[in-house]
Amino acid sequence: MPRERPLRLPIFPLKSIQSSISFAFSCVILAAILSISLISYQLSVGAVEKNSQGYIEEIIKQVNTNIQSYVDNMENISLLAMTSKDVKYYISDNSFISPEERRPYEKRISDLFQAILYTRQDIANLMVFGYNGRFVSDRRITDLNPNADIAQQAWYKDAKAAGGRSVISAPHIQNIIQNEYRWVVSLSRELKSTDGITAEGVFLVDLNLSVINDLASNINLGKRGYVFIVDRKGNIVYHPQQQLINSNLTAELIPEVTAAKSGSSFIADDDKGKRIYSIQDTSFGWKIVGVAYTDDLIASKGTIRNSILLYALCGLGISLLISFWLSYRLSRPIRNLQADMKLVERGNFGIQTEIGQMNEIGQLGRTFNMMVGRIKTLMDEIIQNQESKRKSELQLLQAQINPHFLYNTLDSIVWMAEQKQHEEVVLMTSALAKLFRASITKDQEIVPIRVEAEHIANYLLIQKMRYESQLDYEIDIADDIMRNKTLKILLQPFVENAIYHGIRGSADKGLIAIRGMRVGDNVVFEVEDNGQGMTPEQLQRLLLPEDGEDRKGIGIRNVDERIKLYFGREYGVHIRSEREVGTCVTITIPIL
Amino acid sequence: MRKQRLTILLVLVLATAAVYAVFFSKLIPGPDRGGKTITVVLKSLNVRSDYWQAVISGAQTAAKELGVRLDLQGPLQESDVEGQIAALRDAIARKPAAIAVAPMDDPRIPELLGDVRAAGIKLVVMDTPLALKNPPAFVANDHLQAGRLAGDAAARAAGEAPAVAVFSDSQKAPISNQRYAGIEQAMKAHGGRISGIYYSGDSEQLAYEFTVALLRTNPKVNAFIALNENATLGVAKAIKEAKKTNAYKLIGFESSIYEIQLLEEGTVDALVVQKPFNVGYLGVKTAVKAAGGRKTDRTTLIGSTVVTRANMNDPEIQRLMFPFPVIQ
Incomplete structure (x- = not known):
C-alpha cells in the first residue's frame, strides 16, 4: 500500500519539475543580467574615463599655455633689457663712466625696470650684473647679501655657460638681496656687447613661484588631483608633495613621465589608486604633468553603478516572477496527470484524464487513458473468467459424483448381486471404484490422455453392464498421443449425453465410438453415436447457456468454455448431428 | 546524463558570472573614502x-x-x-x-x-x-636622532676632541632632554665630551650672557650646541661680538631667517632642521x-636633517628651510 500523499501538491515543491525549470530559468536569467549589467557598467565607465582623459589633456594644455606665456613674458623682458642702450653702456667694459655719472645711469635703468615691474606683479626681481662688477636692480637702493656669492648661483653659472641663450632655473630661494628669501623661478641670460661677441654681464628675471603655485592649485583635477613639473632630465621642478618625495614617503612615476610624448596621457594603477597622467612639453624643456584620480573625476561612476544595479535588480525580480509563473504553467498538465495517476494507483480505474493541448504531455495523457481503459477491460475479463472457471469446477465436481449415476450403478450392482452374478458385481464395483479414484484426484486438472482413456473405459464399462444389449461401444485412441495431456473428465459429459439422449430413446442397439488422434498440431477426440440425433433446434438449444435447474451433469457448452479457458479460443467443441442418424462431437485441444 | 550536462553548464555559467563579479567588484566599491x-x-x-x-x-x-x-x-x-x-x-x-x-x-x-x-x-x-x-599611535620628530646629528655636526666642525657646551631651555623640557641624550651618544662615539649644560629658557639675552661669561672663563670649549632658536641667536651674538666665529663652532636648531643668515655668514656652522x-x-x-x-x-x-653652508642651496634643503605653501 503506497503511503498516503496529499493530492494537492504544494505551490512550489522542491525536486519537482516546476522548481527545476524555475531554477534553470533563474540561473540563466541571473547570469545574463549579471553579465549584461557588468558589461554595460564597464562600457559606460570606460566612456566616461575616456572623456575625462580628454578633459584633463585639455586642462593641462591650458596650464602649459599659461606657464609658457609667463616664461615668454620673462623672455620678452630680457630682450627689452638686452636692447636697452643704457644697460649695454652701463655694463660695458669699454665705456668710461665716472662715479658721478653712474647714478643717473643707474636711476634710468632702475626706472625702466620699475616701469616693467609696475605692470607685472608676478615678477620678483629684475637685475643686471656686469662682469665689470656693476649691478643694477629694480630698486633704487639694492643691498646684496654679503654672504651670497653671485658667481656661485646656479642661474648665473648656467647663463654664462649658455652663451646668450636664456636659461630657466628650477624653483629656488633667491637670496642675493639682503634679508630677502623668496621662492622664485629665474630666467637668466648673458648680455653681449654691441659687437654681439663679447660677454659683458648677466641679466636676471625672477618669477614668483607663487604664480606657478596659484596656476597649478587653481586647476580642478578632482579632489586629489594635482599638477607637477619635471625638467628634461626628469628632475622634479615643482611638485606639491616635493617634501614627501624628498623624505621617500611617496614617489612619482618619473621614468614613465619622461618617456611620454607631449600631449599624450597614460593611466597608472597602483596602490595609490587609478589615475590619469597627462603630459605637455613646454618649449623651454619643462614637462607639465597633470595627475587626476579617476575616482574623483568620474563623479557619476557611483550614479552609473547605482542605476545599473537598480535596473538589474528590478529586471531580476520581474524575470524571476515570470520564470516562476512560466514553470508553474508548464508543469501544470504534468501535475494534473500525476494526480490522476495517483487515483489509479489507489485502484480507481474508472477515470479519464483531461487532455489539453496535443503536445507531448497531451499524448502522454491519451496513452494513459488508453492504458487505463485496457487495464479495466482486462481486469473485468479476468474477473469473469475466474467466475466461470469456479462455476465449471463446481459442476465438474458435481459430474464426478453425480448422485443419479451413483444410485443407478449401485442399484445395478444390487440387482446383479441378487442374480448371483458375482463376476459382474466384482467387475462393476471395481470399475466404479476406479472411476471415483480418478475423479477424486482433485489437485490435478490436467491428466495424461491415458488416464482419461481409462476413465472413460471404466465409465462405459459400467454403463454397458447396466444397459447390456442396448449399448455397444468402442474406444480407439492412438498410441502416440497416450502420453500427451488433456483436461480431466473431458469426454465423460459427451458420452453421458450420447447414452441418455441418443441411445436410450432409440429402438436399435446403440453404438458409441470414441476416437482419439493427432491432427496436425492438435489432438482431436471424437465421440460418435448412432442414436436419435438432434434437430438443428435441439442442437441450438444445447449450445445455449444452460438455464434450467433440470439439466443434469455438465452442459456441453461448459465443457467448451472450459477448453477455451484453458487452451485458448481456437480450441473447443464441435457438434454435428442429424435426426435418426446420430451425433458426432469433435473436441480439439493442443498437444501438451 | 542530459540533466548532468545541464547542471555542468549552469555551474559554468555561474562560475563565469562569479569570476566576472569578483574581477570587476574591485572597481565597484573602491577604497572607502570620503565622509570621514x-x-x-x-x-x-x-x-x-x-x-x-x-x-x-x-x-x-x-x-x-x-x-x-x-x-x-x-x-x-x-x-x-x-x-x-x-x-x-x-x-x-x-x-x-x-x-x-x-x-x-x-x-x-x-x-x-x-x-x-x-x-x-x-x-x-x-x-x-x-x-x-x-x-596610542605616536608620530613625532626623533629628538634623540636630532641630538645625535647635532653632536656629529659639532664633532665634524670642531675636529678632534670636541668639547661642547650645550644650551638648553629648561631641565624639565622633555624634547631638549632627548636632544641632550642624543648629543651624549654622539660625544661618546666621537670621543668628545660635554663640558657643560646651560639653561637659558627661551631668552636670547640669557644665552648671550652665559656665552659671554663662558668665553671669558672656560676657553676649553670649542663648540656650542644650542637646542632652540633663541639660544642659537644668543650664542651666535656673543661669539660674533668676540670675533671668535672661527675658533668656536656653533650648531643650532631650527631654521628661522636669522639663523639662516647666521649660517650664510658662517657664524653658525650647522643647523639641525626638523x-x-x-x-x-x-x-x-x-x-x-x-x-x-x-x-x-x-x-x-x-628624522631631522643637518643643514650646512655646503648643502643649503640644494632644492631639498631649501624646501625644508623655507616651507613653501603646498597646493591645496
Whole structure:
C-alpha cells in the first residue's frame, strides 16, 4: 500500500519539475543580467574615463599655455633689457663712466625696470650684473647679501655657460638681496656687447613661484588631483608633495613621465589608486604633468553603478516572477496527470484524464487513458473468467459424483448381486471404484490422455453392464498421443449425453465410438453415436447457456468454455448431428 | 546524463558570472573614502609659526591624498592650555573618525585623551610624547636622532676632541632632554665630551650672557650646541661680538631667517632642521589608517636633517628651510 500523499501538491515543491525549470530559468536569467549589467557598467565607465582623459589633456594644455606665456613674458623682458642702450653702456667694459655719472645711469635703468615691474606683479626681481662688477636692480637702493656669492648661483653659472641663450632655473630661494628669501623661478641670460661677441654681464628675471603655485592649485583635477613639473632630465621642478618625495614617503612615476610624448596621457594603477597622467612639453624643456584620480573625476561612476544595479535588480525580480509563473504553467498538465495517476494507483480505474493541448504531455495523457481503459477491460475479463472457471469446477465436481449415476450403478450392482452374478458385481464395483479414484484426484486438472482413456473405459464399462444389449461401444485412441495431456473428465459429459439422449430413446442397439488422434498440431477426440440425433433446434438449444435447474451433469457448452479457458479460443467443441442418424462431437485441444 | 550536462553548464555559467563579479567588484566599491573626518588639534594655529604651519600643510596634504575631511583645531598661542582643552572637548562632541593631537603639557590632557578613546574615536598623538596607559599611535620628530646629528655636526666642525657646551631651555623640557641624550651618544662615539649644560629658557639675552661669561672663563670649549632658536641667536651674538666665529663652532636648531643668515655668514656652522611637514602628514595618515581599523605603527619617528653652508642651496634643503605653501 503506497503511503498516503496529499493530492494537492504544494505551490512550489522542491525536486519537482516546476522548481527545476524555475531554477534553470533563474540561473540563466541571473547570469545574463549579471553579465549584461557588468558589461554595460564597464562600457559606460570606460566612456566616461575616456572623456575625462580628454578633459584633463585639455586642462593641462591650458596650464602649459599659461606657464609658457609667463616664461615668454620673462623672455620678452630680457630682450627689452638686452636692447636697452643704457644697460649695454652701463655694463660695458669699454665705456668710461665716472662715479658721478653712474647714478643717473643707474636711476634710468632702475626706472625702466620699475616701469616693467609696475605692470607685472608676478615678477620678483629684475637685475643686471656686469662682469665689470656693476649691478643694477629694480630698486633704487639694492643691498646684496654679503654672504651670497653671485658667481656661485646656479642661474648665473648656467647663463654664462649658455652663451646668450636664456636659461630657466628650477624653483629656488633667491637670496642675493639682503634679508630677502623668496621662492622664485629665474630666467637668466648673458648680455653681449654691441659687437654681439663679447660677454659683458648677466641679466636676471625672477618669477614668483607663487604664480606657478596659484596656476597649478587653481586647476580642478578632482579632489586629489594635482599638477607637477619635471625638467628634461626628469628632475622634479615643482611638485606639491616635493617634501614627501624628498623624505621617500611617496614617489612619482618619473621614468614613465619622461618617456611620454607631449600631449599624450597614460593611466597608472597602483596602490595609490587609478589615475590619469597627462603630459605637455613646454618649449623651454619643462614637462607639465597633470595627475587626476579617476575616482574623483568620474563623479557619476557611483550614479552609473547605482542605476545599473537598480535596473538589474528590478529586471531580476520581474524575470524571476515570470520564470516562476512560466514553470508553474508548464508543469501544470504534468501535475494534473500525476494526480490522476495517483487515483489509479489507489485502484480507481474508472477515470479519464483531461487532455489539453496535443503536445507531448497531451499524448502522454491519451496513452494513459488508453492504458487505463485496457487495464479495466482486462481486469473485468479476468474477473469473469475466474467466475466461470469456479462455476465449471463446481459442476465438474458435481459430474464426478453425480448422485443419479451413483444410485443407478449401485442399484445395478444390487440387482446383479441378487442374480448371483458375482463376476459382474466384482467387475462393476471395481470399475466404479476406479472411476471415483480418478475423479477424486482433485489437485490435478490436467491428466495424461491415458488416464482419461481409462476413465472413460471404466465409465462405459459400467454403463454397458447396466444397459447390456442396448449399448455397444468402442474406444480407439492412438498410441502416440497416450502420453500427451488433456483436461480431466473431458469426454465423460459427451458420452453421458450420447447414452441418455441418443441411445436410450432409440429402438436399435446403440453404438458409441470414441476416437482419439493427432491432427496436425492438435489432438482431436471424437465421440460418435448412432442414436436419435438432434434437430438443428435441439442442437441450438444445447449450445445455449444452460438455464434450467433440470439439466443434469455438465452442459456441453461448459465443457467448451472450459477448453477455451484453458487452451485458448481456437480450441473447443464441435457438434454435428442429424435426426435418426446420430451425433458426432469433435473436441480439439493442443498437444501438451 | 542530459540533466548532468545541464547542471555542468549552469555551474559554468555561474562560475563565469562569479569570476566576472569578483574581477570587476574591485572597481565597484573602491577604497572607502570620503565622509570621514579627521580632527587635528595642534598647539598653535598661528600663521606666524612656521613650525605649526608646516605641520598643518603636511596634514592638509595627507588629507587631500587620502580623501578625508580635515578639521583643524587649536589655540592661537602655544601657551594657551585652556584653548587646547576646549578644542579637544569640542572635537570629542563632534565625534570625528579620529583625532590627531599634539598635546600640551597639562595634567588635564591625558584625562581628556582617555575620554576621546572612551567615545570610540581613534587617537593619534603627535609631536610631544605623553605618558598614557595603553599608549596610542605616536608620530613625532626623533629628538634623540636630532641630538645625535647635532653632536656629529659639532664633532665634524670642531675636529678632534670636541668639547661642547650645550644650551638648553629648561631641565624639565622633555624634547631638549632627548636632544641632550642624543648629543651624549654622539660625544661618546666621537670621543668628545660635554663640558657643560646651560639653561637659558627661551631668552636670547640669557644665552648671550652665559656665552659671554663662558668665553671669558672656560676657553676649553670649542663648540656650542644650542637646542632652540633663541639660544642659537644668543650664542651666535656673543661669539660674533668676540670675533671668535672661527675658533668656536656653533650648531643650532631650527631654521628661522636669522639663523639662516647666521649660517650664510658662517657664524653658525650647522643647523639641525626638523620636518614638521612630515609630522603633520604622517600624523593624519596614521589617524586615517587607525580610523579605517587597520594596524598602525605604534611609534613613527621622523628624522631631522643637518643643514650646512655646503648643502643649503640644494632644492631639498631649501624646501625644508623655507616651507613653501603646498597646493591645496
